[in-house]
Amino acid sequence: MFEENAEIAMRDEELDKIKACIHCGICLSACPTYLTTGNEGNSPRGRLYLIKDLIQGEVSELDATGQEYLDNCLSCMACETVCPSGVEYIRLLDYARHEKQENGYTKGFWGLLRKFSFAFLLDQRYLLNLGRIGLKVLNIFYKLFPFLPKLSKMQPTREISYTKLEVNKLYPSTEKILDEDGENAGIEVCEQSRTVLFNLGCVMDTLYNSVHHDTIKVLNAAGYHVYVPASGCCGALASHSGEFKIGEKQTEKFIQAQCDALNKLYKGPDENAEIEDYEPFQRRAIEDFSNPIVFNSAGCGAYVKDKVYLESLVIKDIAELIDPDNWLAPISLGAFKAKLTSLKGTDENAEIEDCEQSLKAVYHPACHLYHAQGLTTQYQSLLALIPNLELIPFLEAEVCCGSAGFYNLIKPKLAEPIGERKAANIKKAGVDLVITANPGCMSQIEAHLSEGYKVIHPMSLLARCFPEKSNI
Amino acid sequence: MKKLLNSLKKILKPQQVLNKPEDLRLYDTDATALFKNKPRLVLIPYDTEEVSKIILEIISYNKKLKNPQEKLSFVARGAGTGLSGGAIAAENSVLISLAMLSKLIFVDCENRVALVESGYVNATLNKALLGTGLHFAPDPSSQLACTIGGNIAENAGGIHCYKYGVTADHVLGLEIVSPNGEIQYVGSLVPECTENGTAHKHANLNLKFKKTLSDLDVTGLFIGTEGTFGIVTKALLKLTPNQEAFITIQVSFSATLTCAEVVSELIRQGFKPAALEIIDNHAVRAVNAAYNLGFSDEVKAVLLIELDGINEEILKESYRIEALVSDFNPLSYKTTQDVAERLKLWKVRKGSASAFGRIAPFWYLYDAVVPRSKIPAALQGVERIAEKYNLMLANLVHAGDGNLHPNFLYDPEKDITVIERIFEASHEIMRLCVDLGGTLSGEHGIGVEKQEYMDYLFSPNDMQKMLDVRAIFDPEYISNPDKIFPIKVCKECHREVPAHGL
Ligand SMILES: Cc1cc2nc3c(=O)[nH]c(=O)nc-3n(C[C@H](O)[C@H](O)[C@H](O)COP(=O)(O)OP(=O)(O)OC[C@H]3O[C@@H](n4cnc5c(N)ncnc54)[C@H](O)[C@@H]3O)c2cc1C
Ligand code: SF4
Ligand code: SF4
Numbered sequence: 003m004f005e006e007n008a009e010i011a012m013r014d015e016e017l018d019k020i021k022a023c024i025h026c027g028i029c030l031s032a033c034p035t036y037l038t039t040g041n042e043g044n045s046p047r048g049r050l051y052l053i054k055d056l057i058q059g060e061v062s063e064l065d066a067t068g069q070e071y072l073d074n075c076l077s078c079m080a081c082e083t084v085c086p087s088g089v090e091y092i093r094l095l096d097y098a099r100h101e102k103q104e105n106g107y108t109k110g111f112w113g114l115l116r117k118f119s120f121a122f123l124l125d126q127r128y129l130l131n132l133g134r135i136g137l138k139v140l141n142i143f144y145k146l147f148p149f150l151p152k153l154s155k156m157q158p159t160r161e162i163s164y165t166k167l168e169v170n171k172l173y174p175s176t177e178k179i180l181d182e183d184g185e186n187a188g189i190e191v192c193e194q195s196r197t198v199l200f201n202l203g204c205v206m207d208t209l210y211n212s213v214h215h216d217t218i219k220v221l222n223a224a225g226y227h228v229y230v231p232a233s234g235c236c237g238a239l240a241s242h243s244g245e246f247k248i249g250e251k252q253t254e255k256f257i258q259a260q261c262d263a264l265n266k267l268y269k270g271p272d273e274n275a276e277i278e279d280y281e282p283f284q285r286r287a288i289e290d291f292s293n294p295i296v297f298n299s300a301g302c303g304a305y306v307k308d309k310v311y312l313e314s315l316v317i318k319d320i321a322e323l324i325d326p327d328n329w330l331a332p333i334s335l336g337a338f339k340a341k342l343t344s345l346k347g348t349d350e351n352a353e354i355e356d357c358e359q360s361l362k363a364v365y366h367p368a369c370h371l372y373h374a375q376g377l378t379t380q381y382q383s384l385l386a387l388i389p390n391l392e393l394i395p396f397l398e399a400e401v402c403c404g405s406a407g408f409y410n411l412i413k414p415k416l417a418e419p420i421g422e423r424k425a426a427n428i429k430k431a432g433v434d435l436v437i438t439a440n441p442g443c444m445s446q447i448e449a450h451l452s453e454g455y456k457v458i459h460p461m462s463l464l465a466r467c468f469p470e471k472s473n474i
Numbered sequence: 475m476k477k478l479l480n481s482l483k484k485i486l487k488p489q490q491v492l493n494k495p496e497d498l499r500l501y502d503t504d505a506t507a508l509f510k511n512k513p514r515l516v517l518i519p520y521d522t523e524e525v526s527k528i529i530l531e532i533i534s535y536n537k538k539l540k541n542p543q544e545k546l547s548f549v550a551r552g553a554g555t556g557l558s559g560g561a562i563a564a565e566n567s568v569l570i571s572l573a574m575l576s577k578l579i580f581v582d583c584e585n586r587v588a589l590v591e592s593g594y595v596n597a598t599l600n601k602a603l604l605g606t607g608l609h610f611a612p613d614p615s616s617q618l619a620c621t622i623g624g625n626i627a628e629n630a631g632g633i634h635c636y637k638y639g640v641t642a643d644h645v646l647g648l649e650i651v652s653p654n655g656e657i658q659y660v661g662s663l664v665p666e667c668t669e670n671g672t673a674h675k676h677a678n679l680n681l682k683f684k685k686t687l688s689d690l691d692v693t694g695l696f697i698g699t700e701g702t703f704g705i706v707t708k709a710l711l712k713l714t715p716n717q718e719a720f721i722t723i724q725v726s727f728s729a730t731l732t733c734a735e736v737v738s739e740l741i742r743q744g745f746k747p748a749a750l751e752i753i754d755n756h757a758v759r760a761v762n763a764a765y766n767l768g769f770s771d772e773v774k775a776v777l778l779i780e781l782d783g784i785n786e787e788i789l790k791e792s793y794r795i796e797a798l799v800s801d802f803n804p805l806s807y808k809t810t811q812d813v814a815e816r817l818k819l820w821k822v823r824k825g826s827a828s829a830f831g832r833i834a835p836f837w838y839l840y841d842a843v844v845p846r847s848k849i850p851a852a853l854q855g856v857e858r859i860a861e862k863y864n865l866m867l868a869n870l871v872h873a874g875d876g877n878l879h880p881n882f883l884y885d886p887e888k889d890i891t892v893i894e895r896i897f898e899a900s901h902e903i904m905r906l907c908v909d910l911g912g913t914l915s916g917e918h919g920i921g922v923e924k925q926e927y928m929d930y931l932f933s934p935n936d937m938q939k940m941l942d943v944r945a946i947f948d949p950e951y952i953s954n955p956d957k958i959f960p961i962k963v964c965k966e967c968h969r970e971v972p973a974h975g976l
Contacts (some may be wrong), residue, residue: 028616067496395600
């Protein structure tokens with residue numbers, strides 16, 4: 003599943019890859035850390051210069067300054083998008099980080115604490131739930147004593163509502179059946195549906211649980227049955243922070259969970275009686291092995307796509323499954339739109355009063371969608387389905403917000419100005435609604451916008467803002 | 475040095491002062507990559523006042539020195555995309571990066587001007603102007619990253635400068651920090667104008683009267699001096715209205731020479747396209763690979779022509795061009811009025827230099843100018859020279875203004891003597907162009923790259939005159955020293971200076 007001993011085998015290859023960088027500097031203005039510090043060391047060109055020294059053996063290891071510059075990278079991949087020479091920056095960076103496992107990220111007490119949280123916390127649903135309850139208590143505490151200083155700017159202040167989604171369970175796509183008089187005569191499971199695997203993951207479920215509910219609703223509306231495997235974190239967070247070993251272990255477990263789920267779907271429902279109830283879906287599943295694993299968090303989708311080489315696993319971001327420009331869903335686009343009108347959104351924080359009047363918003367493309375997965379238009383097309391919504395363009399839209407996994411917790415000094423810059427650009431656009439499809443971006447942008455601004459996941463907006471009255 | 479550091483730390487934050495070995499290594503070159511030299515210190519000021527304070531500190535440090543040999547100089551750096559080594563520090567030089575002077579202060583649509591700080595990025599300005607119907611015309615291929623300050627220092631040009639002119643034609647006034655540390659204003663920019671966004675109403679925007687200039691054109695004098703007259707901190711820029719319509723034409727040929735002849739013919743017949751660009755041979759190969767253009771192997775040269783103006787007129791013009799071009803048996807002929815298609819075509823041209831990384835790890839871009847009518851002769855000559863020295867040649871030509879960019883693609887690991895051969899070939903190309911009636915640089919400046927060629931074109935007397943003017947701005951010779959003029963000339967008029975290490 004993983005490239006074995008990648009480090010050694012890659013060296014020669016890396017040598018060639020690093021040569022592709024001709025030091026032109028075109029990538030500078032795309033890099034969030036350069037934009038906010040003006041320091042060449044915090045730019046892609048600078049980092050590649052350091053990595054080049056390392057690969058070509060000019061230095062055996064970087065000194066503390068150089069190491070810090072590499073650690074400061076958000077891995078947002080904006081530099082890869084703009085580089086005309088096709089430099090594979092992230093691979094080179096990962097190579098340099100592999101080279102030195104004991105990097106700035108993993109040292110000392112905080113490093114240990116992080117190792118612990120990556121290894122255990124993210125993987126155990128009950129621990130995550132405990133964490134969420136902890137946050138809730140903390141929020142009540144701060145409400146009572148508003149004058150107390152906050153622990154961190156990133157500490158979420160929004161209400162965290164939580165309704166448990168069950169694992170090992172199928173959420174079927176259903177249809178209303180009408181009797182001869184056109185009256186409601188109950189519901190029926192859609193015949194022509196396909197089943198997708200949808201994982202709860204870690205951060206999204208903990209902080210934005212309602213987005214998951216909305217995602218399932220939207221997927222169901224598009225005719226997809228949604229099966230929720232019993233899985234933990236996909237390993238993205240740990241890997242993106244340089245904890246490769248922990249990350250790889252988690253990924254392996256995660257993939258195992260997908261395989262188990264698929265086996266359950268194919269081999270018959272002996273362990274799970276609920277599935278038995280849905281015969282049509284089962285028949286379908288056997289004919290069509292390629293049940294996509296779908297993500298609604300940019301970071302997870304990008305990471306799993308990159309890491310998993312099992313051909314039988316099809317990995318998709320949700321926007322790819324319901325892309326109006328390339329419609330793949332089991333039911334027609336028209337029928338999908340009609341179904342959306344009857345949905346009720348779950349996300350109470352995203353209560354939008356004048357959904358039925360005109361809505362103006364900016365769409366912030368998460369780096370892991372835009373730069374890593376190349377999904378540059380899908381969400382915009384999807385959002386264009388919402389009748390009353392107007393997307394306003396804003397400056398530096400494709401620049402990272404500074405969330406980048408746990409970056410904003412590890413490197414608050416650098417993440418702060420990046421988040422503020424994003425917030426300032428959003429404010430200049432003159433709207434109070436921000437749409438973005440990654441839990442990290444959601445919390446980072448929320449933290450940097452003042453009150454009166456709302457941040458919402460596209461799925462929540464789709465589930466909520468398709469008013470029946472509007473004529474589609 | 476310690477004393478200087480201590481006093482600098484009083485005016486700047488720790489993250490604005492870089493002096494670790496790795497830091498200095500990171501700033502030892504610009505996009506040239508052939509020339510390297512580490513600065514003594516890197517400073518990242520946040521505003522004009524800090525730039526001024528830094529220079530005052532350097533001056534006071536120099537005054538206290540016992541040994542004048544240790545005198546510190548300074549060099550400004552924008553984005554470091556320069557291709558002549560202008561932003562590389564001389565010996566004993568402090569590098570001042572203007573990356574954080576990156577504010578757009580105001581846009582005044584009525585008077586068609588914008589005031590920006592000098593570290594503001596060229597393409598960012600045009601993004602900010604979207605929807606105003608205006609744009610900033612100079613469009614160097616590096617516009618995604620290069621700064622307005624760097625454009626001013628190099629008098630940068632671009633694809634559309636044949637019709638719209640170079641940077642100098644689009645700058646109305648400057649705020650500069652002189653090499654004596656003073657903040658000064660030249661041209662239409664007055665201090666009240668820079669205070670805040672609304673105060674610009676007071677500005678000296680007598681643009682209508684600017685045509686009958688009564689003062690000396692100091693702005694013009696300053697532009698293109700590569701940071702040797704002081705540091706630009708703000709610039710008042712002229713904005714150009716967007717054209718109503720455009721047509722982009724792409725023609726491919728089986729030989730570069732035919733392509734060049736078409737250009738000569740177009741110019742002879744009096745066409746004035748907004749842009750006229752040739753991309754040849756290996757350059758076609760590189761962009762083909764980078765952007766999947768689907769050119770066949772037969773294609774040896776591509777000509778890009780852009781017309782802009784009133785729709786009916788340019789349509790007529792494009793028919794005449796089509797007729798003219800068809801006499802030369804092109805392999806393909808495409809035209810578009812579609813915005814997306816046009817951007818794609820230009821992306822291809824603007825990204826072409828950087829796409830060379832796909833063919834070879836290093837590329838040496840040469841910048842030379844010949845009279846437009848001599849383009850075919852020059853291209854033939856360049857090809858001969860490349861063959862003679864066995865070099866991989868890729869031409870990018872701003873044909874409209876006779877600006878050649880022969881590029882040599884190379885890998886010094888596979889070919890040990892290649893760098894020497896490139897230098898010899900460049901000498902010959904320079905000679906060739908000057909003999910054809912051309913000049914040393916079209917847009918990338920002289921920097922350290924071409925200083926030794928200055929005497930091909932200028933007599934010692936000419937150069938002395940230029941140095942005299944320079945001395946008015948920088949009598950202490952501390953602002954980006956040892957650039958432009960040949961080192962031996964510098965030596966005579968100033969002091970011993972070691973050559974730049976390769
Ligand atoms: C791929 C590529 C394509 C290019 N295409 C073009 C092109 O089409 N046309 C063109 O003209 N150039 C082109 N260039 C060259 C380069 O981008 C320009 O010369 C640009 O203007 C340099 O801007 P910079 O901000 O990077 O300046 P730098 O490289 O940082 O500096 C260049 C010079 O300007 C001085 N300087 C910088 N800022 C200031 C300031 N604020 N005050 C005083 N002096 C200052 C420096 O001391 C130095 O001498 C290209 C470069 C690359 C890498
Ligand atoms: S990474 Fe690409 S854009 Fe950046 S300096 Fe290298 S070649 Fe240029
Ligand atoms: S990945 Fe993002 S932060 Fe890292 S160098 Fe590239 S643009 Fe900069």
